[in-house]
Amino acid sequence: MCGIVGIVGKTHAEQIIINGLQRLEYRGYDSAGLFVSDEKQEHLVKSQGRIKNLQEKLTNEVNGTIGIGHTRWATHGKPSEENAHPHTSQNGQLVLVHNGVIENFAELANDYLAEENFYGQTDTEIVVNLIASFMEKESLSTKTAFQKALSVIHGSYAFALVNKEEPETIYVAKNKSPLLIGLGEGFNVIASDALAVLDQTHEFVEIADNELVTVTADGIVIEDQKGEIIQRDAYQAQLDASDIEKGTYPFYMLKEIDEQPTVMRKLTQEYRDDQGKVNIDKDLVEEVSASDRIYIVACGTSYNAGWAAKSLLETVTQIPVEVQLSSEFGYNMPLLSERPFFIFLTQSGETADSRQVLVQTNRLGFPSLTITNVAGSTLSREAKYTLLLHAGPEIAVASTKAYTAQIAMLAILAQAVGKNKNSKASTSFDAFHELSIVATAMESMVDEKDYISSLVEHYLSTTRNAFYIGRGNDYYVASEAALKLKEISYVQAEGFAAGELKHGTIALIEEATPVLGIITGQNTGAHTRGNLKEVESRGANTIVIASEELARQEDQIILPTVHPLLTSLVAVIPTQLIAYYACLQRGYDVDKPRNLAKSVTVE
Numbered sequence: 001m002c003g004i005v006g007i008v009g010k011t012h013a014e015q016i017i018i019n020g021l022q023r024l025e026y027r028g029y030d031s032a033g034l035f036v037s038d039e040k041q042e043h044l045v046k047s048q049g050r051i052k053n054l055q056e057k058l059t060n061e062v063n064g065t066i067g068i069g070h071t072r073w074a075t076h077g078k079p080s081e082e083n084a085h086p087h088t089s090q091n092g093q094l095v096l097v098h099n100g101v102i103e104n105f106a107e108l109a110n111d112y113l114a115e116e117n118f119y120g121q122t123d124t125e126i127v128v129n130l131i132a133s134f135m136e137k138e139s140l141s142t143k144t145a146f147q148k149a150l151s152v153i154h155g156s157y158a159f160a161l162v163n164k165e166e167p168e169t170i171y172v173a174k175n176k177s178p179l180l181i182g183l184g185e186g187f188n189v190i191a192s193d194a195l196a197v198l199d200q201t202h203e204f205v206e207i208a209d210n211e212l213v214t215v216t217a218d219g220i221v222i223e224d225q226k227g228e229i230i231q232r233d234a235y236q237a238q239l240d241a242s243d244i245e246k247g248t249y250p251f252y253m254l255k256e257i258d259e260q261p262t263v264m265r266k267l268t269q270e271y272r273d274d275q276g277k278v279n280i281d282k283d284l285v286e287e288v289s290a291s292d293r294i295y296i297v298a299c300g301t302s303y304n305a306g307w308a309a310k311s312l313l314e315t316v317t318q319i320p321v322e323v324q325l326s327s328e329f330g331y332n333m334p335l336l337s338e339r340p341f342f343i344f345l346t347q348s349g350e351t352a353d354s355r356q357v358l359v360q361t362n363r364l365g366f367p368s369l370t371i372t373n374v375a376g377s378t379l380s381r382e383a384k385y386t387l388l389l390h391a392g393p394e395i396a397v398a399s400t401k402a403y404t405a406q407i408a409m410l411a412i413l414a415q416a417v418g419k420n421k422n423s424k425a426s427t428s429f430d431a432f433h434e435l436s437i438v439a440t441a442m443e444s445m446v447d448e449k450d451y452i453s454s455l456v457e458h459y460l461s462t463t464r465n466a467f468y469i470g471r472g473n474d475y476y477v478a479s480e481a482a483l484k485l486k487e488i489s490y491v492q493a494e495g496f497a498a499g500e501l502k503h504g505t506i507a508l509i510e511e512a513t514p515v516l517g518i519i520t521g522q523n524t525g526a527h528t529r530g531n532l533k534e535v536e537s538r539g540a541n542t543i544v545i546a547s548e549e550l551a552r553q554e555d556q557i558i559l560p561t562v563h564p565l566l567t568s569l570v571a572v573i574p575t576q577l578i579a580y581y582a583c584l585q586r587g588y589d590v591d592k593p594r595n596l597a598k599s600v601t602v603e
């Protein structure tokens with residue numbers, strides 16, 4: 001979703017900002033803009049669409065020493081040049097970029113800015129004028145007026161503000177939306193994601209909600225709401241700029257699909273001690289073991305990962321597991337068990353829907369764990385415990401390696417809890433050994449690219465719709481497979497419990513509708529095959545993805561054998577490749593599907 005990059009104290013600020021915004025492109029955006037100033041001249045450039053459009057508008061004369069830039073994913077107001085950030089106050093003095101959503105922007109406009117006309121429809125334009133009006137009407141300094149505006153604003157935000165008359169200072173503040181300060185020699189940077197400025201620095205300072213930071217070339221001053229100065233140590237980002245390079249791959253998604261066997265092995269390395277036991281915080285293992293129900297709360301692909309790990313967790317830990325959609329759970333919390341334990345699955349660690357549930361469970365005093373790929377992310381900071389996925393940055397909007405890493409992480413956690421509780425199943429389940437078998441199986445599946453590409457060409461190249469079906473764990477993979485297919489190829493795909501098709505949805509089956517059946521469950525395979533026959537006799541083209549021991553000669557994709565509780569980790573690989581090739585063959589942008597954002601920071 002929206003991205004922010006800013007810098008003060010270095011020449012050619014515009015180039016640094018453009019480079020940073022390009023690194024955030026993967027998060028999804030529909031317009032971009034930047035403001036730079038070199039004390040003599042100011043440049044404000046905005047454009048709809050890709051950052052290269054913005055780049056083309058910059059002339060060679062621009063040489064800023066301070067600047068702020070933004071990529072916008074429209075929430076209030078359509079994607080357009082006028083709604084793109086930075087927004088300028090009507091007196092022309094202030095420029096502001098903003099990530100997040102101001103919930104009371106209409107009231108603010110009404111209460112404080114009733115006489116003003118606005119050029120766009122964004123909440124951000126209201127905020128920049130609100131600060132300007134406090135400065136004008138109450139003769140306040142930029143910082144005090146900004147502080148005052150923050151005190152009346154409700155919602156989520158990461159703001160970066162520049163007063164053109166103070167071209168040596170960027171004021172920043174955040175609430176719920178991420179923002180970091182990067183420290184340099186003689187310059188400082190700001191970014192909504194450390195990845196954006198790794199070419200400038202690896203040293204970062206976190207900002208907490210409701211703090212205001214004054215950033216100049218020589219230093220930063222962090223103040224809390226009362227104006228008290230806060231000292232905070234910097235930390236070194238454990239990321240390498242090369243982690244975010246595509247290398248020889250045409251798209252990040254393909255690279256990330258290929259990385260999955262390595263991620264399985266990396267997780268094993270990270271969480272296994274010298275004796276081969278699980279190395280996870282003992283307090284965390286105790287708290288999960290003491291719970292009477294685990295609630296997995298997540299969205300999208302992470303939600304699907306929760307389902308894929310449910311029976312594994314239940315079998316190995318002997319604790320019932322519920323999987324819940326964050327955006328529903330937060331507003332319709334069911335009757336909870338007496339000793340619930342909450343697991344937030346979130347690749348980005350920033351998803352607003354999940355965060356609002358965490359805020360509530362924290363308020364209720366329940367223990368929580370965030371499983372995320374991003375160290376220091378909001379949900380990681382706010383949950384009691386964190387387990388990192390160590391999958392390396394996932395740049396493609398469509399999540400692949402984070403999905404499999406989440407399931408593998410839950411398998412490792414399940415083993416630790418099962419062993420701690422002495423559960424019978426945990427004695428025969430060695431997560432590390434099983435994950436090494438999974439890694440090898442994944443390798444053989446990612447090697448099937450050409451074959452899968454030809455299958456897609458044959459069955460899916462022109463279809464408007466498709467179905468994935470399965471039962472039990474295969475149904476959960478079917479849901480993820482369908483999500484992947486629809487989000488990047490725009491094929492209307494649905495994942496269905498195979499037995500449910502005949503209760504209504506089978507009406508949609510027409511001549512040549514592709515129906516892909518996933519068959520890895522010993523006790524369900526025959527039934528799913530029966531359901532495939534039912535659609536075949538109504539004209540569907542069926543494609544079978546089956547595990548070795550259940551496969552028939554005519555099946556199109558055969559999966560190597562892995563532990564029955566971990567089959568999703570392997571079955572999902574061909575479906576990721578199917579989505580990839582369906583997108584590629586239609587000529588769409590694999591890594592940046594329309595309307596989607598990588599990190600969804602609005603509810």
Ligand code: F6R
Binds near residue numbers: 350354399598599
């Ligand atoms: C789809 C995808 C999304 C995310 C969802 C939650 O490929 O990536 O469905 O899974 O937006 O995001 P996180 O995991 O960051 O909470």
